[in-house]
Every structure is written in structure tokens, then in C-alpha cells.
Amino acid sequence: MKRAAAAAVTVAAVAIVLSGCAADVDELRVTIDGVTVTAEQATSIEAQREGLSRRDSVPEGTGMWFPLEPAQRTEVWMQDTRVPLDVVWIRDGRVTGVVTLQPCSTEPCPREPSPGAVDAILEAPAGTFADVTLGAAVDMTRSEP
Known part of the structure; x- marks a missing residue:
């Protein structure tokens, strides 16, 4: 009986800790060319x-x-990714490239190189940023919980 009670307390404590962590997830609202995502x-x-x-x-x-510090050339790949994604390459608050990538379940998956050094990458469902123009400003704000 004591073990069951102790286990219940432990499970409750773990649930509280995990729910606290979920509440602390750091999210951003990112807007590019009028399209906003919570990331x-x-x-x-x-x-x-x-x-x-x-x-x-x-x-x-x-x-x-994906913040990158310092700015660098990098690659994205879709290993074990199940949904198509738009990848937005960003440098100094401006879009430097956008590409739509398809899921990959084989090895090795193709890698998509960044169009030069970037300091951030934004991924969203395919088609989200289909109409974004190169050089568009990237506006970020912290999401309210």
C-alpha cells in the first residue's frame, strides 16, 4: 500500500514537472510577407x-x-520527416531563400544547402511560404502563453 501511494505521488510529481515544462516551451510568432506562424x-x-x-x-x-549563431552555411535534410515542409533561409532579418522539401525515409536523404550563410531557418507546412519574396522582412515576437 505504501509503495502504491509513493508511486502515485511520484507519478503526480512527474506530471506536474512535465506540464510545467510544456508551459515553458519558448515559442515565437514569426511574420513574413503577411504570413504568420507560431514557431x-x-x-x-x-x-x-x-x-x-x-x-x-x-x-x-x-x-x-532554428537560430544559428554565428551565421553559417548549413544544410537541411528530411530524414524521417513525414510531411512536406517549406524551409525559409534567413539572414539579418531578411529572407534569403525558400524551398519546399518532400519527406524522406531512405538513406541517405538528399541535403538542401543554404543559399549562403544564414543565421536562422524557419520550417512550416509546405505551401505556407510559397508566395514569400526574397529579401522580405522577418518580424518576430515572443508568443504569449
């Missing part, structure tokens, strides 16, 4: 490697923001 930030190396892979869907109006 999770992938700030750790692990989060940037994982990206939006292994998700069965990426809802319209959402995406993922």
Missing part, C-alpha cells in the same frame, strides 16, 4: 537535429525556428 524554437543541438521529424502532421499556422 517552436529549436535551440539545442538535439532539438535542431530532431526538428519536425517523426511527426505525423504539422498543423497549419505552426512551425519550427
Whole structure:
């Protein structure tokens, strides 16, 4: 009985900690050429490697923001990604390129190089940024919880 009670307390404590973490997810509202998405930030190396892979869907109006410091040439690949995505390359608050990539489940997956050094990448469902112009300003604000 004591073990069951202790286990219940532990499960409740873990649930509280995890729900607290979810509330602390750092999100940005990113607007480009009048299109706004709420983007999770992938700030750790692990989060940037994982990206939006292994998700069965990426809802319209959402995406993922990858800050890169310092600005650098980089590549994106779609290994284990299940949905097509738009990739927006960004440097100094301006769009330097947009490409739509398809899911890949084979090895090796093709890699899409950035069009020069970039300091951020934004990924969103395919078609979200189809009409974005090169050089468009990227406006970011923190999302309110």
C-alpha cells in the first residue's frame, strides 16, 4: 500500500514537472510577407537535429525556428520527416531563400544547402511560404502563453 501511494505521488510529481515544462516551451510568432506562424524554437543541438521529424502532421499556422549563431552555411535534410515542409533561409532579418522539401525515409536523404550563410531557418507546412519574396522582412515576437 505504501509503495502504491509513493508511486502515485511520484507519478503526480512527474506530471506536474512535465506540464510545467510544456508551459515553458519558448515559442515565437514569426511574420513574413503577411504570413504568420507560431514557431517552436529549436535551440539545442538535439532539438535542431530532431526538428519536425517523426511527426505525423504539422498543423497549419505552426512551425519550427532554428537560430544559428554565428551565421553559417548549413544544410537541411528530411530524414524521417513525414510531411512536406517549406524551409525559409534567413539572414539579418531578411529572407534569403525558400524551398519546399518532400519527406524522406531512405538513406541517405538528399541535403538542401543554404543559399549562403544564414543565421536562422524557419520550417512550416509546405505551401505556407510559397508566395514569400526574397529579401522580405522577418518580424518576430515572443508568443504569449
